[in-house]
Amino acid sequence: MSAKHDLFGTHSDWLSQTLDNANASLPETKTFLPDGTRISRKAVGVLDIAPPADRNNPNAEAIIVSAGVHGNETAPIEVLNGLVSELVEGEWELACPVLLILGNPPAMVAGKRFLEVNLNRLFDGAHGRSEYQGLAEAARAQELEEACRQFAMANPQALYHYDLHTAIRPSHRERFALYPYVEGRTVPSEQCEFLLEAEVETLLLQHKAGTTFSSFSSSLLKAESFTVELGKVRPFGQNDLGRFSGIRDALRRRFRGLPSSAPQPPFDHLTVFEVVHEILNTGKNFRFHIPDDVANFTDYPPGTVVWEDDETSYRVGHSPEAIVFPNPEVPVGHRVGLLIRPKTGSGESFS
Ligand SMILES: O=C(O)CCC(=O)N[C@@H](CCC(=O)O)C(=O)O
Numbered sequence: 102m103s104a105k106h107d108l109f110g111t112h113s114d115w116l117s118q119t120l121d122n123a124n125a126s127l128p129e130t131k132t133f134l135p136d137g138t139r140i141s142r143k144a145v146g147v148l149d150i151a152p153p154a155d156r157n158n159p160n161a162e163a164i165i166v167s168a169g170v171h172g173n174e175t176a177p178i179e180v181l182n183g184l185v186s187e188l189v190e191g192e193w194e195l196a197c198p199v200l201l202i203l204g205n206p207p208a209m210v211a212g213k214r215f216l217e218v219n220l221n222r223l224f225d226g227a228h229g230r231s232e233y234q235g236l237a238e239a240a241r242a243q244e245l246e247e248a249c250r251q252f253a254m255a256n257p258q259a260l261y262h263y264d265l266h267t268a269i270r271p272s273h274r275e276r277f278a279l280y281p282y283v284e285g286r287t288v289p290s291e292q293c294e295f296l297l298e299a300e301v302e303t304l305l306l307q308h309k310a311g312t313t314f315s316s317f318s319s320s321l322l323k324a325e326s327f328t329v330e331l332g333k334v335r336p337f338g339q340n341d342l343g344r345f346s347g348i349r350d351a352l353r354r355r356f357r358g359l360p361s362s363a364p365q366p367p368f369d370h371l372t373v374f375e376v377v378h379e380i381l382n383t384g385k386n387f388r389f390h391i392p393d394d395v396a397n398f399t400d401y402p403p404g405t406v407v408w409e410d411d412e413t414s415y416r417v418g419h420s421p422e423a424i425v426f427p428n429p430e431v432p433v434g435h436r437v438g439l440l441i442r443p444k445t446g447s448g449e450s451f452s
């Protein structure tokens with residue numbers, strides 16, 4: 102029996118096995134590839150993969166990659182599934198431990214961002230709040246946190262986490278990453294270079310800690326983590342995967358433990374923005390004055406009233422601010438969008 106059959110049974114690949122078992126629980130399994138690589142399925146859509154003990158890990162790192170935390174953001178799911186298929190087929194050898202996660206399988210089957218509550222607001226312990234008790238997405242957040250904790254404990258190397266997404270709106274900047282806020286830290290230059298290698302030319306620095314998956318792994322596991330937006334939301338099968346080759350090739354290079362090369366034109370310049378204001382649905386007759394369908398990174402001039410409620414309002418400050426993730430259809434207390442501006446002071450860009 103082949104390792105592929107041991108791993109995926111009659112399914113053609115990891116993704117089809119995950120979709121077919123989205124609402125089931127699969128037993129933990131352990132499979133060895135012919136080269137000794139161990140693949141442990143920890144749960145549906147969660148693979149903990151370790152190279153043989155005697156293999157060199159030249160970059161001395163352990164990497165978590167997640168996709169499908171939002172079920173309708175399918176391109177990164179297809180990218181990650183493709184990398185797993187390549188590894189299982191023996192196309193290349195793994196050099197470092199990796200934890201690969203398809204975040205929300207039931208939402209992936211339904212083709213929806215989430216079923217009951219946005220999974221990417223439930224990390225850093227938020228899944229334990231009383232309003233989320235009994236919800237499947239809260240249980241999944243807890244399960245993913247636990248898988249990440251165990252992986253971090255088993256692998257004391259430097260830890261990295263890339264949480265891959267696609268955006269609901271079109272964007273004036275096709276690919277961008279968000280760097281979770283952790284007091285006192287700055288983005289390492291080799292991580293800027295990795296983003297450029299992945300053809301991600303824009304970085305947003307968050308201004309406060311949140312309850313996203315990447316915020317959890319940054320704060321609790323001390324990982325260098327990024328949420329990475331790679332294009333636009335489309336259903337399975339409708340993605341132009343050629344537009345995602347940057348992240349695929351960059352991750353494969355890291356998985357293989359190969360050295361990085363210096364950033365190459367046209368991806369040799371990272372533009373950095375900082376978040377100046379997180380718009381929350383206050384619930385107090387909240388009114389959002391930005392059209393629903395505006396593209397990410399659309400600029401608004403000073404003085405523009407962006408939102409108001411019965412008690413307060415927010416106006417753009419002294420310099421233009423741009424909107425990212427405008428979405429007023431969120432529950433009270435959740436994020437309606439981010440207002441950002443180019444980062445000044447420590448330099449506006451990295452190149
Ligand atoms: O396009 C949108 O409105 C949302 C895209 C998306 O899912 N973005 C992530 C960003 C998470 C972060 O701030 O790190 C999200 O909203 O969860």
Ligand SMILES: [Zn+2]
Binds near residue numbers: 170171174266267
């Ligand atoms: Zn998303």
